[in-house]
Amino acid sequence: MFICVIADYGTGDPAFAEVSQRLLMALPDAQIQLLSVPPFSTLATGFWIAQLGLNPGPQERLIYHNCAPRKDDAKPRQDNEGEGLTYARLPNGVKVVGVNAGYSLSFIKNQAQELHVVNVSRGGSQFRSRDVFPEAATAIAQNDFSLLGAALNPDQIPDPPLDRVAWNDGYGNIKTTIPALTVNLEPQTKVVIRIGDVVSDAVYSDGSFLVPEGTLAFSPGSSGWSTPSGEAPVRWMELFLRGGNAWKRFGKPQVNQAIAIIR
Secondary structure (H helix, E strand, O other), X not given: OEEEEEEOOOOOOHHHHHHHHHHHHHOOOOEEEEEEOOOOOHHHHHHHHHHHHOOOOOOOEEEEEEXXXXXXXXXXXXXXXXXXXXXXXXXXXXXXXXEOOOOOOOOOOOXXXXXXXXXXXXXXXXXXXXXXXXXXXHHHHOOOOOOEEEEOOHHHOOOOOOOEEEEEOOOOOEEEEEEHHHOOOOOOOEEEEEEOOEEEEEEEOOOOOOOOOXXXXXXXXXXXXXXXXXXXXXXXXXXXXXXXXXXXXXXXXXXXXXXXXXX
């Protein structure tokens, strides 16, 4: 069993070790991969659930995610209650277990073969992903679905916004939630892009390296996935500064910041 833990604990945070220990109690032979997203960033959580879950990988896979801003109810919380636990099964058999918060399920909601509430407590601990949820997640990983509750209606899950920063990678490339299929431009067309208060010229390219050194490219990036219906694969636009750092060029924008194509 291969388990990918996606959470907003912070890079190197011991919380990842604590959660891993609880998962390994039930699945001692599992391999665990850790992915830290920015605090409360359900957009990044949802983006990576889809990117990792819908692309090729080990046959026996569980994605266990926790990014719970507790914004579903602004009133004071009783017993640390937060958003509820859910289960999704992707077309390739990957199991996804985690909190239904914000955009966490938005990128997979129309791909999932099953979407269910998981009948476990929504409270009981400030650290539910360690103290409450692992038992249910590991049971589902072992094909015990006795805790599954009502089916979730995809229409009740928000669509992903299609004009945001999805991720800033280690090279300074900006992955976006702009679908490549929505950009109808000829290669080498000049465009102007705004992120926050920063505006920059860019060149539309159908391949990032098909621009000279020092040029900001706006092109289909490396992120995306196939669709089970046989439609054109999903692919997301990316901002890439050849020989430089697009993230710094735009003033180090945060995930979920809006992007505008001015022309």
